[in-house]
Amino acid sequence: MLHKLQVRLPAEATDRSYDILIGTGLLDQAGLEIATRFGPRKIVVISDSHVAPLYLERLHAALKTAGHTLLQPAIMPAGEPHKTLPTLQQLAETVLQQQPDRRLLVLALGGGVVGDMAGMLAALLLRGVDYIQIPTTLLAQVDSSVGGKTGLDTPQGKNLLGAFHQPRLVLADLDLLRSLPARHWRSGFAEIVKYGLINQADFFTWCHAHGPKLLAGDAELLTSAIARSCASKAAIVAADEKESGQRALLNLGHTFGHALEAASGFGENLYHGEAVAIGCALALRFSIALGLCPASELDRYLALCAACELPTTPQLPASMVPTLLDFMSGDKKNSDGAITLILLRGIGQAFVQKGVSRQQLATFWHEVLANPSTRNAC
Ligand SMILES: NC(=O)c1ccc[n+]([C@@H]2O[C@H](COP(=O)([O-])OP(=O)(O)OC[C@H]3O[C@@H](n4cnc5c(N)ncnc54)[C@H](O)[C@@H]3O)[C@@H](O)[C@H]2O)c1
Ligand SMILES: [Zn+2]
Numbered sequence: 001m002l003h004k005l006q007v008r009l010p011a012e013a014t015d016r017s018y019d020i021l022i023g024t025g026l027l028d029q030a031g032l033e034i035a036t037r038f039g040p041r042k043i044v045v046i047s048d049s050h051v052a053p054l055y056l057e058r059l060h061a062a063l064k065t066a067g068h069t070l071l072q073p074a075i076m077p078a079g080e081p082h083k084t085l086p087t088l089q090q091l092a093e094t095v096l097q098q099q100p101d102r103r104l105l106v107l108a109l110g111g112g113v114v115g116d117m118a119g120m121l122a123a124l125l126l127r128g129v130d131y132i133q134i135p136t137t138l139l140a141q142v143d144s145s146v147g148g149k150t151g152l153d154t155p156q157g158k159n160l161l162g163a164f165h166q167p168r169l170v171l172a173d174l175d176l177l178r179s180l181p182a183r184h185w186r187s188g189f190a191e192i193v194k195y196g197l198i199n200q201a202d203f204f205t206w207c208h209a210h211g212p213k214l215l216a217g218d219a220e221l222l223t224s225a226i227a228r229s230c231a232s233k234a235a236i237v238a239a240d241e242k243e244s245g246q247r248a249l250l251n252l253g254h255t256f257g258h259a260l261e262a263a264s265g266f267g268e269n270l271y272h273g274e275a276v277a278i279g280c281a282l283a284l285r286f287s288i289a290l291g292l293c294p295a296s297e298l299d300r301y302l303a304l305c306a307a308c309e310l311p312t313t314p315q316l317p318a319s320m321v322p323t324l325l326d327f328m329s330g331d332k333k334n335s336d337g338a339i340t341l342i343l344l345r346g347i348g349q350a351f352v353q354k355g356v357s358r359q360q361l362a363t364f365w366h367e368v369l370a371n372p373s374t375r376n377a378c
Contacts, residue, residue: 003227007146007234009166009241018168020146020230022223026173027058030107030134031066033171038105038130044071044095046118047109048078051136054179059109059134071098076117080266083113083152085161091121104129105168111137111184112144112272116159119150123165133170137180138188139273141172142229147237147250153266157330158258164242172226174219185215187273190253190280190310192225195232197280197301198249201348203228204304211308248333249350252342253279259327263320274311281305281312286364287343297346313372321365325358 108118151162196204257279
């Protein structure tokens with residue numbers, strides 16, 4: 001079964017709206033789906049060292065059969081530690097050595113890291129060329145491939161260099177998830193739960209009821225969850241593409257989470273989705289500590305996370321508090337020296353809280369790191 005959604009965006013020089021296709025067999029259909037929409041194109045595939053050996057040959061065959069011309073692919077080392085400027089430079093040089101023109105189409109084949117890097121590359125190459133996403137992780141299929149945020153990490157923090165550059169098409173092929181390690185499935189599931197927490201209490205309940213079976217690979221549940229997540233994100237992005245308001249809600253769990261990721265060194269210790277799962281628990285704890293949210297809402301969240309084996313407690317020593325605060329102070333949502341957080345009045349009721357002071361957060365972090373698994377912080 002094929003699901004088709006559309007991200008509707010205001011037209012600029014051209015119509016920038018695009019389709020998200022969710023289903024099986026899409027990798028082998030990619031050439032045709034692209035040719036039907038955009039004609040035969042010159043294409044360069046960007047992928048990573050885990051994904052390319054699994055799927056690149058099949059994708060190239062599908063593209064060639066549909067009449068596209070292929071450049072040599074640009075393959076980056078896998079993983080978050082490589083979402084950096086030096087890697088971007090290497091990818092750019094591989095492409096530029098092949099003398100591309102503005103009709104070049106960049107095709108991202110990989111998880112969120114490849115998607116963010118390929119998107120940024122497409123935004124910069126020749127001042128902007130088209131790109132298409134073929135997300136290969138659950139996280140990328142439900143979140144990062146949609147919405148046009150691209151970026152990379154620097155020592156100062158996560159995604160601090162980037163551009164808004166929307167893809168022209170997203171092909172989410174469920175078959176590709178079969179090779180994804182279980183820990184990455186759970187990491188992606190954390191971003192699915194996030195949509196329920198933000199503004200869909202019924203979807204949160206659905207995630208609690210079906211999470212374990214979905215994570216065991218149930219195709220029907222998986223399709224529903226991906227379609228619902230993409231529809232949520234598409235609606236928010238359509239309303240606020242460049243994050244002047246409502247789109248900031250999608251950062252629920254991310255200000256805490258990004259600080260944890262950065263403080264953990266962007267490595268194997270803590271994946272992005274895991275950091276988001278912990279970050280959502282902390283957003284709930286902070287909201288409760290401010291008297292904004294009933295404590296029972298955290299219990300509901302913790303119960304879901306326990307059932308789905310998602311982490312909820314940070315594992316860092318108290319000596320890391322200044323580092324965490326520095327990373328939070330550098331977040332893109334902040335203004336005038338005060339920190340902006342996404343907090344919750346309850347499950348399904350996220351809101352933007354501006355003006356949180358560094359001192360308030362310092363007290364909170366000290367309490368959290370001293371008592372990682374209790375909610376009586378602040
Ligand atoms: N742009 C956005 O809107 C947005 C939204 C959410 C997250 N992100 C970014 O996404 C990144 C996280 O994405 P991720 O979790 O997909 O990480 P990832 O891209 O690093 O992929 C996780 C790991 O799985 C491997 N892999 C990917 N697909 C596979 C497959 N089908 N089979 C086997 N192995 C596979 C990858 O090589 C990597 O080792 C973070 O950098 C985060 O900041 C961006
Ligand atoms: Zn995220």
